[in-house]
Amino acid sequence: MIQKIQINDTRFPLGKGAGSDAIHRDPIYSYAVTQLIDDSGITGTGFAFTLGEGNDMVCRAAQFYAEQLKGRDIEELMSDFGAVFNRLSNEQQFRWLGPHKGVIHLALASVTNACYDLWAKKRGVPLWKLLTDLSPEAIINTLDLSYLEDELSRDQALQLFKDNYPGKETRKGIISAGYPGYDTSIGWFNYSDEKVRENSRRAVAEGFTAMKLKVGSPDPERDIRRSHIVREEAGNDIKVMLDANQQWSLPQALKICKALQSMRPYWIEEPTHPDDILAHKTLADAIAPTKLALGEHVPNRIIFKNYLQTGSAGFIQVDAVRVGGVSEFITVSLLCRKYNIPVVPHVGDMGQLHQHLVLFNHISMGHEALFLEHIPHLQKHFVHPAKIESGVYKTPMEPGSSCDLKPLK
Missing domain, CATH: 3.30.390.10 (Enolase-like, N-terminal domain)
Structure with missing residues (x-):
């Protein structure tokens, strides 16, 4: 005990x-x-x-x-x-x-x-194995589905797991193949254009097939210029995402996002205030087929439910160290599976915990194994740091969720 x-x-x-x-x-x-x-x-x-x-x-x-x-x-x-x-x-x-x-x-x-x-x-066992080995009933017992009854009852949640059971054994191939990562660290906001270019080249050389640039500058021309630098270095086959971190008002977002479409972003992330669901809906409709991604600052399953109900997001970035932990993460993933919206977590945990959760999402729920954000800055502080080789997360095998930190010196 x-x-x-x-x-x-x-x-x-x-x-x-x-x-x-x-x-x-x-x-x-x-x-x-x-x-x-x-x-x-x-x-x-x-x-x-x-x-x-x-x-x-x-x-x-x-x-x-x-x-x-x-x-x-x-x-x-x-x-x-x-x-x-x-x-x-x-x-x-x-x-x-x-x-x-x-x-x-x-x-x-x-x-x-x-x-x-x-x-x-x-x-x-590692957390991914514990979760993937659980019965649907045992998983549902770990979740709080209150306030979701209009969209996801207990019986409906169980049925989602059962519907996705076929193919589960085949999907376990991801354990040995590894889960793709994407590089967020190429284009932090304060980096110079030269450093963004250098980092983009490095990410390509290291095998990453997707990368992300921070935008939201007072001068939109800076964002446009830097986004084209990344596209130029990445080439046409690599996915490039843009992240505004809530900086724009809706009128600004409508104007700037349309201008940014010229470099073919895979998504535009957190374009405006995370509580303004209707603004995201307006923007999503205006810039289609370019999709919006959000979730880094969405705190709970109820607000995620509203985003899904309104069709305001093409990618959901629920973060288990922002919502109420693994339990609520799984709940949001179930909602997303119902709506067939991909889950691509934001990684406030630096990918340590989420490398387990995306495996569970893919194996047990049938979510697409798209990719997972990779931020390397705290690797030296973890007992078992997430491992990336050729742009791919290597499956952790140590018992637990990979969240043990080394003692501070």
Whole structure:
């Protein structure tokens, strides 16, 4: 059973220009880390991602949630984790601070992810294997489907898994083949044009078949110029995505996105405020067939439901260290499967946890094995860092979710 809890405020300053975008010019990649230690000495590690300030507040909230799990056996806990998640996320005083968003929901993500890590380690398997080996009923028991009843009842969720069971064994070939990655680090916002060009060449040489550029400059001509630099270096066969990180108003987005279409972006990401679903719908209709991607700042399954209902997004970037953890990630993935919308996670975890989740999405739900974002900046801090070879994630085989961090020196 869970005997001890450790919460850590962990922050990692980045190199010059790394991690920068149109809104976040000098981020400090940070984790609110939850460790759940059971009576056999096994430690489950989970975290939520922030950019520095406020990470301590997430840690304090995580402490509150984690304390409520003391004395619980992990197998018993996960057998009905959907009910546990529902109870914690709707705690009557804490809920006022959300609901289901902000500091408290990030804290719940940290604790939830630690539960899944402990569960996989207790069984001695990597998280992707634990999840893919579970029965549909066992998976559904870990999910909170409340507020989704109009789109996804328990019976409908079970049927989605059953409908996608054929082909599951064939799809397991991804375990040995590896999952494609895409390179986000070619074009951070503060990088010079020359560095963007150099990084684009390097990514191609390293085998990446997709890459992403940060846009959202005060001068749109800078964005247009830099996007064509990437396209020139990448060639016609490589997918190039553009990410505005919420910088534009709708009138700006309508004008600039149309101008950016000339370089044939695979998607345009977070073009405007993430809460403005109708603005995304207007923009999506205006720039079709170019698609929008979003989810980095969408905090919960209900808002994702609305995006899917309105047809506002061509790609969903749900992040398990932004929503309420692995449980809510799977819930959103189920919704996306119903709508046949690809899930391409944002990786606040640097791909550590999500490399497991995209395998599960593909094998058990039949999601397309499109690609997963790759950001290498924190690799040296993980006990088992994600491995990319020739632009492809190599499947992790160590027990757990690959989220254990090395002690800070």
